[in-house]
Amino acid sequence: MVNIDRKVALTGIFLKNDETISMLLTLMARVWILPSRRLISIIGTGKLGSAVALQVASRELGDLRLVDIIQGLPQGEALDLGQMAAEQGADVDIVGSNDYKDIAGSDLVVVVGGLGRKPGMTRLDLQEKNEDIIRGICDKIVEYAPKTLILMVTNPLDVMTYLAWKVTGFEPSRVFGQSGMLDTMRFKYFIAKALRVSTSSIQAVVIGEHGDSMVPLPRFSTVNGVPITELLSPAQVAEAIERTRKIAAEVIALKGATIYAPAHGITRMVESVIKDKKMVLCLTAHLNGEYGVKDIYLDVPAVLGARGVERVIELKLNDEERAAFLKSVEVVKTAVGHLKTVKVS
Numbered sequence: 001m002v003n004i005d006r007k008v009a010l011t012g013i014f015l016k017n018d019e020t021i022s023m024l025l026t027l028m029a030r031v032w033i034l035p036s037r038r039l040i041s042i043i044g045t046g047k048l049g050s051a052v053a054l055q056v057a058s059r060e061l062g063d064l065r066l067v068d069i070i071q072g073l074p075q076g077e078a079l080d081l082g083q084m085a086a087e088q089g090a091d092v093d094i095v096g097s098n099d100y101k102d103i104a105g106s107d108l109v110v111v112v113g114g115l116g117r118k119p120g121m122t123r124l125d126l127q128e129k130n131e132d133i134i135r136g137i138c139d140k141i142v143e144y145a146p147k148t149l150i151l152m153v154t155n156p157l158d159v160m161t162y163l164a165w166k167v168t169g170f171e172p173s174r175v176f177g178q179s180g181m182l183d184t185m186r187f188k189y190f191i192a193k194a195l196r197v198s199t200s201s202i203q204a205v206v207i208g209e210h211g212d213s214m215v216p217l218p219r220f221s222t223v224n225g226v227p228i229t230e231l232l233s234p235a236q237v238a239e240a241i242e243r244t245r246k247i248a249a250e251v252i253a254l255k256g257a258t259i260y261a262p263a264h265g266i267t268r269m270v271e272s273v274i275k276d277k278k279m280v281l282c283l284t285a286h287l288n289g290e291y292g293v294k295d296i297y298l299d300v301p302a303v304l305g306a307r308g309v310e311r312v313i314e315l316k317l318n319d320e321e322r323a324a325f326l327k328s329v330e331v332v333k334t335a336v337g338h339l340k341t342v343k344v345s
């Protein structure tokens with residue numbers, strides 16, 4: 001009886017005070033009903049950046065800030081996407097801007113700004129021009145979003161991710177890149193074609209440079225647990241590997257850029273961070289002794305969650321695989337050595 005009386009008395013006090021009630025309702029809404037949405041910024045809203053924005057908005061992964069140097073482009077993308085989201089019922093706030101201050105408060109910044117490959121160019125050809133662009137973007141990230149994670153996409157990917165880490169001075173786990181998702185998707189695609197089975201039954205692994213020296217790993221690529229080396233002839237495996245290495249150049253020669261496949265890979269990584277899914281993905285991670293190498297960013301399997309790269313998974317490579325991986329290490333170390341403004345240890 002006593003307890004019930006006390007509750008009634010307390011309710012009476014609150015009900016007399018409109019301000020208290022409204023304050024309590026707002027607090028309840030914030031804490032229990034409307035968890036605050038995460039903020040994702042995309043720097044560079046060209047062909048790939050806009051495709052990423054489309055997928056991230058459709059999946060309602062968070063509010064979006066789109067930034068580009070071209071006047072009107074990110075604003076136009078934001079309006080277009082906002083109207084799409086309105087019909088989808090996706091609750092995302094999308095703002096386009098030419099001002100980096102709008103990335104303030106970002107949980108994740110996806111860097112897709114810079115030049116892409118023209119037919120016949122290698123990713124390394126891009127390095128010199130993109131170095132200046134990425135330095136400038138990273139300075140702005142440090143200024144306006146010093147607590148964010150960074151997902152690098154601009155090519156040459158391994159070198160630009162290393163550069164972003166050096167320029168920002170962020171912990172290595174907060175800076176990572178997208179390459180492995182795309183390369184494994186491509187390997188999966190060619191394995192599925194050779195075997196005539198569903199891609200959903202295939203797990204593929206590709207490590208190393210996002211470039212010609214990448215290392216697709218047939219022993220670790222399986223169809224429901226069975227290595228593809230037991231299902232395909234050596235010639236078929238070799239063909240799947242060769243096509244995986246060359247397919248980007250083929251697509252660029254045909255349509256000028258690769259768009260939907262990388263956009264999907266990036267979106268899966270955004271999802272793993274935003275939802276703290278801790279997906280095990282091939283991604284460009286900092287290596288500090290793993291695989292016997294140090295002070296380099298390369299594609300390896302790793303756990304990706306809300307705090308970035310949580311751990312690198314070390315595969316037990318055989319001699320042939322290790323030699324191919326070390327060749328990739330050499331290619332990337334040489335390219336990093338050509339950076340104009342970064343001291344390599």
Ligand SMILES: NC(=O)c1ccc[n+]([C@@H]2O[C@H](COP(=O)([O-])OP(=O)(O)OC[C@H]3O[C@@H](n4cnc5c(N)ncnc54)[C@H](O)[C@@H]3O)[C@@H](O)[C@H]2O)c1
Nearest residue numbers: 044046047048049068069113114115116153154155257262
């Ligand atoms: N990692 C991967 O898997 C992968 C896959 C495909 C493409 N890429 C790379 O992504 C990058 C973008 O490719 P794209 O096809 O979208 O090129 P794009 O030319 O269509 O778009 C690039 C955009 O970046 C903008 N930009 C340039 N400097 C900027 C700056 N300082 N700040 C903000 N924006 C800036 C440009 O105005 C342009 O809109 C290229 O380097 C390309 O090689 C990487």
